[in-house]
Structures are given as structure tokens and as C-alpha cells.
Amino acid sequence: MDFEIRKIRSSQGRKKLTREREAYSLLMQQGVSSREACEIVGINRRTGMRWRNGSAPTKMRPGLPAHRVRASRVDSLSRYLTQDERLYIADAVREKTTVRKIAANLKRSPSTISREIRRNQHPANGQYRPYAAQARAEARLPRPKPAKIAQNAELRDYIQDRLGRRWSPEQIVHLLRRDFPDRPEMHVVHETIYQALYVQARGEIRRDLARALRTGRARRKPHRQSNKRQPRFSTPMVMISERPAEAADRAVPGHWEGDCIVGPSHRSAIGTLVERSTRYVMLVHLSDGHRAEHFHVALANTVKSLPPQLKRSLTWDQGNEMARHHVFSTAADMPVYFCEPGSPWQRGSNENTNGLLRQYFPKGTDLSAHTREELDIVAAELNSRPRKTLGWETPAERLSKLLAPASL
Numbered sequence: 001m002d003f004e005i006r007k008i009r010s011s012q013g014r015k016k017l018t019r020e021r022e023a024y025s026l027l028m029q030q031g032v033s034s035r036e037a038c039e040i041v042g043i044n045r046r047t048g049m050r051w052r053n054g055s056a057p058t059k060m061r062p063g064l065p066a067h068r069v070r071a072s073r074v075d076s077l078s079r080y081l082t083q084d085e086r087l088y089i090a091d092a093v094r095e096k097t098t099v100r101k102i103a104a105n106l107k108r109s110p111s112t113i114s115r116e117i118r119r120n121q122h123p124a125n126g127q128y129r130p131y132a133a134q135a136r137a138e139a140r141l142p143r144p145k146p147a148k149i150a151q152n153a154e155l156r157d158y159i160q161d162r163l164g165r166r167w168s169p170e171q172i173v174h175l176l177r178r179d180f181p182d183r184p185e186m187h188v189v190h191e192t193i194y195q196a197l198y199v200q201a202r203g204e205i206r207r208d209l210a211r212a213l214r215t216g217r218a219r220r221k222p223h224r225q226s227n228k229r230q231p232r233f234s235t236p237m238v239m240i241s242e243r244p245a246e247a248a249d250r251a252v253p254g255h256w257e258g259d260c261i262v263g264p265s266h267r268s269a270i271g272t273l274v275e276r277s278t279r280y281v282m283l284v285h286l287s288d289g290h291r292a293e294h295f296h297v298a299l300a301n302t303v304k305s306l307p308p309q310l311k312r313s314l315t316w317d318q319g320n321e322m323a324r325h326h327v328f329s330t331a332a333d334m335p336v337y338f339c340e341p342g343s344p345w346q347r348g349s350n351e352n353t354n355g356l357l358r359q360y361f362p363k364g365t366d367l368s369a370h371t372r373e374e375l376d377i378v379a380a381e382l383n384s385r386p387r388k389t390l391g392w393e394t395p396a397e398r399l400s401k402l403l404a405p406a407s408l
Helices: 018-029 034-041 045-053 083-094 099-106 110-120 130-140 153-164 169-179 190-198 207-212 292-303 325-332 344-357 372-383 395-407
Strands: 255-262 269-275 281-284 313-316 336-338
Touching: 018 034, 018 045, 034 045, 083 099, 083 110, 083 130, 099 110, 110 130, 153 169, 153 190, 153 207, 169 190, 190 207, 255 344, 269 292, 269 344, 281 292, 281 372, 292 325, 313 344, 325 336, 344 372, 372 395
Parallel strands: 255 313, 313 336
Antiparallel strands: 255 269, 269 281
């Protein structure tokens, strides 16, 4: 490179980067990744991506064509089939060697060989031609690929017309296959349409048509990965994977599952506790609401009457009401474990019990109207109801049996 790499990487106003772009293109042709090429040349990664993928014209700048990297021979890359391997495949196919034997001799996966023969055999006579297969493989390598919708005006008009009628991309894809069964150039998958809508640098489909989607979004909504989630509470949570193994088989009583059922607009709530072995139910009266500063007090007052052998653990979801779980755990001498996000089945007994409680507290009703005495009556009714999972015993009877040996 015959220019000095810029020491200051911040924005320096409008400046033509002709030599930088030439250097970036040269590095890309040499096989350097876009990220590394941007760091070497001294440009922002967004600029490199715009050079590589192209951009649509705006009021501030003209459009840029996409940078095309010319494919080179790939004989040295073990990831791809080489010319010699394709010659061997052609000879083996003529000798009617099985695909699995060809794969074993080349130390390749059978699916790789099967896919290679299927993609590159002649459509008329079924012959496999190794030199033509090699040429097609090299032609498929350059990135980014020319967009199918941008190349086919008939396909683009068909898609835009249906999007304008508020069809979903999946509906359009299925109708394309029905209306053009013998024209593969008119077949796409729904992700291709979404890409054409959201990646506007390609200039395939009008941006305003994204508003016709049912979500109404003009860009994708990112989904955070579970391993990149922000900590839920200031005090670290102990996850359910660290809960004692005895809680899983329900043989030992004293392991509880908890949750809240809430009223309209989350303005009222009732806390629910279910013992895993016996399905015994306790209800938490939340006279001061279910905010974290009040919830842990009400929860501790509810479990304080339990004997020590029934306070082995409590499993909860990651609701805001348990933000002070460490205070509750200390006050009640009861460890708290948390379920994984979006995993209600990890508290299955509690979820089932919440469904039973809706017989008494229908959705949409104000739960703050119920007194402590009314909640005790409902809990007593549930605990005296025979349960199939307990062999038609009641939770109260099963709990009494389990506690009887401990009292001797």
C-alpha cells in the first residue's frame, strides 16, 4: 500500500477513500476477512461492509456496486472437493461403485459424494462430468452471491404485488411453486424475501413494502442469546441445575415450587407455593402488593410456620418479585433456586396448580379483594381434593404420612 494508514480512526468528515478501497479490495482478493481488511486499511467495519455488499443511493451519496471477489482454485482447501477427487468420482461412477465405497476411499462423508453427483450430473443423460463439475463449483464460490430476486424482474414484480396485498412471505413462496411448477427460477424460500426486505443495500424490493408485513417492522428484531443476557438481579441467582438431586425424584418432602398469579394490569397478585412430593398448596397474601420490597416479607411470613424438614428448597421463575431472594433465603433459612428463562416446565407442579386456582380466582378479577382467611379456605379445599397423581390421596393425607415417621 502506497499510503499511510490513518492513526486517527474517528470520523474526519467527508473524505474520498479511493486508495483505501483499492487496498481493501486487494486484501479481500488475497483471502483476508472483511474484519481484518478493515483493521489493516484503517476504516470502520461498516464502511468495509458497504464496500463489500454495495449500497443503494441516498440523498447524501451515490450507490456503490458490490465488490466481487474472483474465485481462485481451491485444490489446497480440504473443505472442498478437488479436481483429482472429481476425476476419481467420475471413474468410480462409471464402474458402478457404491457411494459409500467412494466416500470411504476419498475419506469423505457419503452425503458429500451423493450431493456432488446429484448436483453436477447431466440433466439429460445422467452422466457425471468432472471438469464441468469443477467449473460449476468454482463459479459458485464468489461472495456475495447475486440476488435471485434482483436478477429476475418477473419474480420481483410477483413478490411486490403480493406483499402489497399484505400476503406473508410464506404464502407467496407456496403460491409461486403452485403457479410456476416447472420454472425453478421462480422458486424462492421465505427467508430470501425477508432478506430482500431487510437488507436494503441489495436494492431488490421496495422498503415501504416491509410495512405491509404483519409485524410492521422495517428491520429484524434481534433475539438475545441466553448466554449474553444481562444479570436479572443484583444478587447472583443460584440456578435450578444446582438444586439437590433429591428434589427431582420427589421422594423427599420439603422442596417447593413458587410463582404468582396476577390480576388485571399486574396491579394485584397472589403468591402460590406447591410442595413437589405431596402437591400441598400454600397461598401468600400480598396485602402490600407484589413489589420486591414487600414480597419477600410476605413470603417469609408464610413459610415461617413450616418445620425445618419442610424447608429444604424453593424453586421460582425469574420474576421481578424475587429480586430480594437473598433476604428471604436468610430470613426463612431456605435456599432459593431459579428456573431457566422461558422454561415453565421446570416448575410443572406449580403451573398446574395455578390452573386449578383460576377456578377460584378467574382471570381479569381484582385479587387484592381476597382476605387472608379466604386464601386459607381455598388452600384447604385444594389440599383436601383427591389427586390422581397421588393415587387418589389428598395432598394433606400424603403430607401427614410423610411427616409421621419424622415425629416418632
